[in-house]
Amino acid sequence: MNLFYAAFIPGLQNFIELVIKERLSDVKIHKLLDGAVLFETNTSYDKLNFFCFNNIFACIDLKEEVHTEPRRHRRNGKQDVNLLEGYIESILSKDIDSRGIIANNSKNIQSFRIVVLNENIPAAIDDRLRAQAENYIARLSDLKVSRSLPDTEFWFLYRRDDNSKQNFSIFMKRLTLRSSWEKTLHKGELPPPLAWVLCRLAEPEHSDVVLDPFCGYGSIPEAAFKYFHITNFIASDNNSEAAKYSTARFIKRKKGEFNFYRTDFAELPSLLNEKSIDVIVTDPPWGHFKENNEDGFIIKMFEVFDKLLKDGGRAVVLYANDKNFTKAIPASFELQSQIPILLSGKKAVIFIFRKNPPCLRASV
Secondary structure, three states: OEEEEEEOOOOOHHHHHHHHHHHOOOOEEEEEEOOEEEEEEOOOHHHOOOOOOOEEEEEEEEEEEEOOOOHHHOOOOHHHHHHHHHHHHHHHOOOOOOOOOOOOOOOOOOEEEEEEEEOOEEOOOOHHHHHHHHHHHHHHHOOEEOOOOOOEEEEEEEEEEOOOOEEEEEEEEEOOOOOOHHHHOOOOOOOHHHHHHHHHHHOOOOOOEEEEOOOOOOHHHHHHHHHHOOOEEEEEOOOHHHHHHHHHHOOOOOOOOEEEEOOOHHHHHHOOOOOOEEEEEEOOOOOOOHHHOHHHHHHHHHHHHHHHEEEEEEEEEEEEOOHHHHHOOOOOEEEEEEEEEEEOOEEEEEEEEEEOOHHHHOOO
């Protein structure tokens, strides 16, 4: 069995659990945390095909201990760092790579660095211990140490799980080989895992007409095309830079598969047929219209949705955690669920709607 540790956007744990169990019939979930999951399966990494994770790691060693000290009584994390250093020392004193995870690297992997985290925050450990850990991994892997531009990373992580009253230390190798999203995305562009989540929650059919009226740099249509095989996507944005980028991004799509309108979303009803959209998946500009009456913007957005979306159609909207948003939901839309998340340190909510046909609106 393979033991994996995967990180995802905080707040999505129930959704992540559902997706994992749907895809892996033999899965055993050991820990489901806010922003991470530890699971076991016979499926190898190259066949996992999960698109909702920020990073996936192969677990080399895991140590669990029961804790009784309440989180509020901890002493600024120093005690936890001491436990983490003790765990690293225990790793260095034994042969824990019987499965070959440290040594099993592709030809493209030539260098590594170690990352030490206490509760997902970089931890400062003794320089001597860090060097010993680097030498230990270099000897087993035949890789060179590169603290600035490594090909892969080995992580030592300490976390507390207050649900099970356990703390655990884990030694693992990062399997996802890419830069952090913050370094590669445009300002305001959705991370690809979140774009996939929004599309998945919308449950689009292959033949659906899907709309993103605030397309930006195209993360949502990219996910819709790549993973959900949508063949009719309509997008719009009034930002000239984003519009130029998205137009070029999908220029090779077949005629009719991707239709882009460089316009304000409020103009879409004059450009598209009424009730012609099956699904709306979008990330409106949070707070962008605040000085121009943000409440009015939300009301106008739902008016556009109401004109374009078919009766029974679905809408998934990512928006700020703002009570004014829910107050502005009209009777024509049923709020089916909402998922609070944390995105780049900001509180947000994924809202999932279904448009009620006129015959049902009187009872709402």
